[in-house]
Amino acid sequence: RINGDNIFTDPIIIRKMIEFSHTGHYNFLSNVQGRTFPPGISVEMVNVQIMKKNISMFNDYEQEHVMPFFYKNLPENQILYYKNSEFKYPKGLHLALDTKNDFIKIESIIQNMIKPHWTYSTKEIIDLYLKLDLVYE
Secondary structure: OOOOOEOOOOHHHHHHHHHHHOOOOOOEEEOOOOOOOOOOOOOEEEOHHHHHHHHHHOOHHHHHOOHHHHHHHOOHHHEEEOOOOOOOOOOOOOOEOOOHHHHHHHHHHHHOOOOOHHHOOHHHHHHHHHHOOOOOO
8 A cells, every 4th residue: 555645755765665575474564663764665565465464453543544453453464564764854854745835846856857756765755855945743
């Protein structure tokens, strides 16, 4: 699952998480918990069979916001929290599209990209963000 407010998707993160999912050791994978990637670079994956098995137990909230069920109910040994250990990002950096100000910043980043936006890594996006000297709150 990639949220609709995540304009930037990092193909490297997605590829690595898919590789981990193919090991068969994990039923739920996330780079959200214990956030080591900035907001807006969120990826969560759940095994389809586990989703089918548990969907009837979702309460009203979980029917709309599916992933909290898995954080809360799956054993820790079935969950992989994918962590960023390759780079740091400035405190307060926000890459999700939630406000008009976010839109303006994201538009500026995309307009300054020299290759297709979906090919950029998170680090490249952050570097561009910092180069453009965009203010983050």
